[in-house]
Amino acid sequence: MNARVMLAACLHESNSFNRFSAPLSHFERQGVFRDAAVPDRFAGTRTEMGGFLAAAGQRGWRIDTPLSVPPASAGPVARAAFDTFRSILHDSARAIRPDGVLLALHGAMVAEDEDDADAVLAEAVREAVGPGVPVMLTLDPHGNVSDRLAAAVNAITAYRTHPHTDHFEAGQRAAAMLARALAAAQLPVVHLARRPLLRGFDSCRTEAGHGPMHEALALARAEEANDPAIYEVSIQSGFGLADSWHTGPTAAVSAAPRARKFQAVAERMMDFAWNNRARETFRLLSVNEAIAAARNAPPGPGPIVISDYGDAPGGGAYGDATAMLSALIASGLPGIVVAGLRDEAAAAASHAAGVGARLTLDxxxxxxxxxxxGPVRLEAEVLALSPGVYVNDGPYATGQRGTLGPSALLRAGEVRIFVNTHARNVLDPAQLRLVGLTAGACGVLAIKGMDATRAAFQPGSRAFIPFESGGIASRNPALPYRNLRRPIWPLDPIGDL
Ligand SMILES: [Zn+2]
Incomplete structure (x- = not known):
């Protein structure tokens, strides 16, 4: 009889410093899929679930797909939503009694009153299926892996690219490990190592084509080749904005049986992380550095694009930080457009007043x-209004529908400001077109966004300037960490280990 396998996904990256928890409606806006709707939605996609489904089809597994929750960064998961997801996973696993489980988590989920939310989900599955059923886990390499999470599963494989483009391959790797474990006499276990690091492995960046993550991945493949008992050496750089004891980079060596030599492999990977902790292939500028870089941008066609990583909604931030707006108003640079600033009250006031009206706004x-x-007081004219609904037609997540809520284009002096009700990364030209803007017609285009925004706005720009506003997605030492283990680099002085 072919194996019966449960496939499930529940991904969320939580910014602990976001004061708003994410209710079920936040997830339902992206889609919460159950049972037959899961293969309907994910078969043929380049997601982990797409990889699970393709592999299950190839191997003739009988599948159950009780839940798939796609990722949508925000604050901690609201208690009721989290309990709903945990109950579905637990009760489904108990009812299905699978021979094996393929589970996709992000690894940086925090719930209200629960810092180790991913572990709670994995433990719910483990508790339902018992110790003898292999549970294989895919993670985002920005996951923070706790000892509890590692103990609840049999193997871990994280994506090996950032920006992440190998979700599908990670799903296939997990399925291959499951097939191997189903045929093995002994199930693998996860050997986990960490150091007093808040970040490492160059935040797992691979796009430069060189750097610490490339070297670490090569080391991991070499360790696997060295010992065929190893299922996988998985590297996680961690997510420093989820405030938990176990936040930070980890190495996870999945192998059977539990043995000192496999733990030693994980420790060697983390020695590499520690010794290379300060090496990075990418640096975010301060506000002043970003303004200076804009002044020094080469002449020519195309806008100067300034992207506010520190306040990016894609990193769980609010999208209403004003550091760049203030600096740009003071700069006197020509043709400034600030897009993606969240201010529900200003958007509503603009809609109430109408196009052509003049308002005094904070x-x-x-x-x-x-x-x-804080708020910037200015006199503004309302240039255009929009309900804020668009469909991406740029290179990133093409065809996906999004809503900014009621939105307005304002002009204050020579500076134009595109104000939205909801916080969203500025990812697509269709967002700008809602109020008649095009990137090419801007002198300076300042947006909220992280690496994903580069797909649409870096090509054709005179300069692309990433900076940190000091928002809650920043590496801001003033972020009010409460749960981190201390001391930890780089927040605390630590000598040689
Ligand atoms: Zn990630």
Whole structure:
């Protein structure tokens, strides 16, 4: 009889410093899929679930697909939503009694009153299926792996690219490990190592084509080749904005049986992380450095694009930080457009007043002015209004529908500001077109976003300038960590280990 395998995914990256928890409706906006809707939605996609489904089909497994929750960064998961996901996973696993489980988690999920949310989900599955059923886990390499999470599963494989383009391959690797474990006399276990690091492995960046993550991946493949008992050496750089004891990079060596030599492999990987902790292939500029870089941009066609990583909604930030707005107004640079600033009250006031009206506004910076600056008072004319609904037609997530909520294009002096009700990364030209903007017609285009924004806005730009506003997605030493193990680099002085 062919094996019966449960496939499930529940991915969320939580920014602990976001004061708003993410309710079920936040996830339902992206889609929460159950049972037959899971293969309907994910078969043929380049997601982990797509990889699970393709592999299960190739191997003739009988499958059950009780839950798939796609990723949508925000604050901690609201308690009721988290309990719903945990119950579905647990009760389904108990009812299905699978021979094996393929589980996709992000690894940086925090729930209300639960810092180790991914472990709770994995433990719910483990508790239902018992110790003898292999559970194989895929992770985002920005996952923070706790000892509890490692103990609840039999093997871990994280994506090996950043920006992440190998979700599908990770799903296939997990399925291959499951096939191997189903035929093995002894199930693998995860040997986990960490160091007092908040970050490492160059935040797992691979796009430069060189650097610490490339070297670490090569080391991992060499360790696997060295010992055929190893299923996988998985590297996680961690996510420093999820405030938990276990936040930070880890190495996970999945192998059977539990043995000192496999733990030693994990420790060697983390020695590499420690020794290379300060090496990075990418640096974010301060606000002043970003303005200077804009002044020094080469002449020519195309906008100067300034992207606010520190306040990017894609990193769980609010999207209402004003540090760049203030600096740009003061700069006097020509043709400034600030896009993606979240201010629900200003958007509503603009809609109430209508196109052509003049308003005095305290714009942005309302939610937590400690991080990225407080409201900016300005006199503004309403140039255009939009309900804020668009469909991506750029290179990233093409065809996906999004909503910014009621939105307005304002002009204050020579600076134009595109204000939205909802916080979203500025990822697609269709967002700008809602109010008649095109990137090519901007002198300076300042947006909220991280690496994903580069797909649409870096090509054709005179300069692409990434910077940190001091928002809650920043590497801001003033972020109010409460749960981290201390001391930890780089927040605390630590000598040689
Ligand atoms: Zn990631």
């Amino acid at each position: 714009l942005g910076g309302h939610i937590d002015p400690r991080f990225g600056g």
